[in-house]
Amino acid sequence: MVFISRPVAGAPSLTLDNTSLALDYERISATRHMAAGTALVEDLAIGPGERVLDVGCGTGLLAEHIAHIVGASGHVLGVDPLPLRIGLATSRARDNLSFELGDAYDLGRIADRSFDAVVLNAVLHWLPDKTGPLLAFWRVLKPNGRLGISTQLKGDVPQLVATARAVLAEPPFDRHPRPREGITFRVDAEELRALLQTTGFQANRLEVRETQTRHASPQDALRYMEASSFGNMVGHLPPELRDPARARMRERFAALAGPEGIVSTNRRVVAIAERR
Ligand SMILES: C[S@@+](CC[C@H](N)C(=O)[O-])C[C@H]1O[C@@H](n2cnc3c(N)ncnc32)[C@H](O)[C@@H]1O
Numbered sequence: 001m002v003f004i005s006r007p008v009a010g011a012p013s014l015t016l017d018n019t020s021l022a023l024d025y026e027r028i029s030a031t032r033h034m035a036a037g038t039a040l041v042e043d044l045a046i047g048p049g050e051r052v053l054d055v056g057c058g059t060g061l062l063a064e065h066i067a068h069i070v071g072a073s074g075h076v077l078g079v080d081p082l083p084l085r086i087g088l089a090t091s092r093a094r095d096n097l098s099f100e101l102g103d104a105y106d107l108g109r110i111a112d113r114s115f116d117a118v119v120l121n122a123v124l125h126w127l128p129d130k131t132g133p134l135l136a137f138w139r140v141l142k143p144n145g146r147l148g149i150s151t152q153l154k155g156d157v158p159q160l161v162a163t164a165r166a167v168l169a170e171p172p173f174d175r176h177p178r179p180r181e182g183i184t185f186r187v188d189a190e191e192l193r194a195l196l197q198t199t200g201f202q203a204n205r206l207e208v209r210e211t212q213t214r215h216a217s218p219q220d221a222l223r224y225m226e227a228s229s230f231g232n233m234v235g236h237l238p239p240e241l242r243d244p245a246r247a248r249m250r251e252r253f254a255a256l257a258g259p260e261g262i263v264s265t266n267r268r269v270v271a272i273a274e275r276r
Contacts (some may be wrong), residue, residue: 010128010180014081016231021073022084025227026059032213032224036150036268037062037121043205043272044148047071050116053134055104055142056080056123060097061088066119067097077232079103082230083241104133110140117146122228124151124192125184134199141275147201149271153208154186154265157258160221162231163252173245178236189269203275209270218253222246 041062046052054063057078067076072095080086081100089099104120104127114171117151118137122229127133157165168178183227187195189206226233234242256262 008103008128011105011125012184012230012232013235014230016235017082017084018231019084021227021231022059022082022088024223025230026061028227029058029061030222033058033122033228034061034065036209036211036270037119038065039118039209040121040148040150040270041066044117044119044146045202046070046117049102051114052076052208053115053118053137054078054108055102055107055118055120055137057085057089057099058082058204059085060092060099062119062121063089063097064092065098069080070096072096077110079107085230087148104136105129107117107133110136111140113145114144115140115145116142117148118151120135120151122148122150122152123244125186128185130185130187130195131199132193133167134201138200138237138275139161143275145275147196147271147273147275149192149273150209150268151192152186153267153269154188154191156186158266160215160225160253160262161258162263164222164225164249165247165251167248168234170248173237173241176241177235182239187269192269192271196271196273200276202276203271203273205270205272207270208267210265210267213264213266214260215253215264218250218257218262221253221262 045070046069050070054064057080063076063078076097077100078089081103086099086101193203193206233276234245
């Protein structure tokens, strides 16, 4: 089965990714996004023999972790619209773990009621419209199937993000405003509860959690932000301004460093819901 990604109005650019960002994401997600992802999987109580769909699976690290849990009698399918990330993920494929190019807005090829659980770790905030994808998750889940979401909290502006935004608001970068789609589409807990309710889910657990991320250096922090946004952080700038913007960000990030490196506190909304 092959998925064809469709552009969705208002969605972030999927064309700014490159091999170096994809490889950086692989390295970075192993220690950072993975912590939130494994906690989410634990909350979903995924067990042996289950079929799990990991939407926006990136380079497949979390999907591989889930495949260990579901074992030989279960199956995990990871989908992501970025070809380079799916390319890296595919090297992890095995009998109970497969990957396909796919998009949360284009899951029509997946059969109704075919999964026990759907997982979205650090993905929902990249989706401008959330109702369509949530209805698709409902359709592909078996009755009482579970949906696990961990996503950036609306209104939470970690110091690193505020610093990067301040740089982009300075000359000469301010002459090229970031398009709306380069910025995430976050929800708060109540908005997520309402979205889940109107798409046929019952939220059994909905909470805000805090994570501390430590970056060894300003460059490490910058790569984390660029790789996690698949190039959308400075990708809107003309090519000749991207390196100067990165240099200015590194300079400002250096001022945030303490003895432990740069410690960033992020808050996310976590939902464990059930198909009604
Ligand atoms: C921060 S990464 C998270 C990757 C992975 N879930 C993890 O936990 O490491 C965000 C991912 O969302 C994916 N994404 C963005 N838009 C998407 C869409 N419309 N449908 C599915 N995935 C999407 C990106 O390609 C990227 O791999």
